[in-house]
Amino acid sequence: MKHHVNFTPGPSQLYFTVADHVRQALKDNIPSISHRSKLFEQISAETTNGLRQLLNIPFSHHIFFTASATEVWERIIQNLVEEKSSHLVNGSFSKRFFEIALQLNKKPEKIEAKEGMGFDDSISFSHNTELIAVTHNETSTGVSLPLDLIYALKEKNNKALMAVDAVSSLPFPDLDFTKLDTVFFSVQKGFGLPAGLGVWIVNEKCIAKADLLMSKGISIGSYHNIPSLKSHAVKNQTPETPNVLGIYLLNRVVHDFLRRGIDTIRKETEYKAAILYRALDQHPLLNAFVQDKKFQSRTVIVADCQQHTERLTNFLQERGLSPGDGYGSFKKTQLRFANFPAHSKEQYELLVDSLGAFSG
């Protein structure tokens, strides 16, 4: 089966080294090693050390493994919110984070922006908010919030914890973790890996908050509450039998990224985004859905294609390029293009040329 280039924003294209790493894992019997073995601890330590180096995560922050970023939404609300969280909602995924707080019987508030729009730093929150939930990159709409905005919101609301969903943006953004309390992502997007693993980064304030809730008799969950995750993470272990193969592969790809250089990856991401946005700007039939340049995501680029959507999809498919559908109500009028490290410059140049050749 010939592989198309998969531009769906997750699960997306595998990073080009993954197949070889899987073969090596089978040779080395990785899928059947014990999660209580020294070898697992070593792989786990290499993975978190590699992530620290790649993403510049300070030792004030712990790194935990979960099953998915969806799980982290739930764990953040359970562990870090007694009553009130505040959610910036501008698409389906930021909305889902808010809804999970409702399902866990908290009293969240939402600050909404239209789909395709971002926020500015004039927004304010309830004085008693405990956590501000920000989706750095709305995968459904291709809106990315400027990091300066996120840092400014934290500074103005310093008592609240700042939680950043970086699911479809990392490893691209150069986050200043000293200004963020908790950050999370899943591996099937920017890291180009098979789905089934989430990474949850928390600082000491998060650990203190979970301890506080527990001391009040509030349930913060069981095997994946923060104290349990932390007590295992310090031993490079996990509370449950985790996705060992997934962690092994993350380790390998993180080290591939380190060898390639995070600066190179970031520059290439900028370049690929720039040529695609320019192609959309110049195209007679297509537009970028996000018009305000300061909110245009570099990693998930959404094209407003209106009545041309289906024909453009077929046109690209014939050239071996598989765009992602528009999300939800935009399914028939938009296409989404993931711009992850797995997507090469050459593939983006071919995409841009193909768009240029599309005349409806």
Add this chain to the structure above:
Amino acid sequence: MKHHVNFTPGPSQLYFTVADHVRQALKDNIPSISHRSKLFEQISAETTNGLRQLLNIPFSHHIFFTASATEVWERIIQNLVEEKSSHLVNGSFSKRFFEIALQLNKKPEKIEAKEGMGFDDSISFSHNTELIAVTHNETSTGVSLPLDLIYALKEKNNKALMAVDAVSSLPFPDLDFTKLDTVFFSVQKGFGLPAGLGVWIVNEKCIAKADLLMSKGISIGSYHNIPSLKSHAVKNQTPETPNVLGIYLLNRVVHDFLRRGIDTIRKETEYKAAILYRALDQHPLLNAFVQDKKFQSRTVIVADCQQHTERLTNFLQERGLSPGDGYGSFKKTQLRFANFPAHSKEQYELLVDSLGAFSG
């Protein structure tokens, strides 16, 4: 790297077809397909249909995918217990299930037996218990509870839901699902697959109980509560991006088992268990830890090796056979041997011959 035969009871040895299935998955680009695609729905449907056929699961029961069996412990307590669950505790894993109920602020009770022992049907529960939690096979001690005991407990306490942890026993036991309300397992034990996937089977009574708790305003979790899992499962989907590769591999191995025949697998399991227990009975230095034959697990066989443990471990390792350590406080005095479909008759015969040759 030469592979030893891995007798650790999970993650255990991969089933012999798994490496080929992984290679095929890479060829067919399975790790990057969308979990909202028709192809994923088809794989998911084939997996649950295959499990129904293999394990004789009736359509009164739904089949859900989770991240681990550890997760299912938490989801069962969240979704099926308002206040009181009753736990048969005879080892580390059954104890952990009980502790999770405590962590979720329920009021569980435990009925305890010594490690290495089982229960009889004279035990009784609080009149208001909502759920009886039974560990069919205690992986820590090698005690298996007779199915007739489990059915009798259900019949005597018919108002309570019967939850069976079948983590380290399936696909061996021929369960009568009409007498069980919920059953779960993880794939890295009897199914010989990489870790990172749990399977949770629930009947309509479980669905009604979760709905009842929700209608009372009790939080039953979010993305992985029963209503959310069910509404996705009827479409052969999952609420979150799941371990797609894990589900694909489970599908392939379930169909391998179907071709081999579940009766053949069960008979071979009986045979392998019989020769190992006989070898332990006849050995001058070794004993079966579980002495009461009706509680002797067929799938996790624990040898009491006392001061010979370390020497026996080395002796077996030199022959390419890796036993599992004893669990917890038994680490220095016991060895555990998984007897899963991945362990061939020839490997068991070699193990038995090697034990026979061990003279301390």
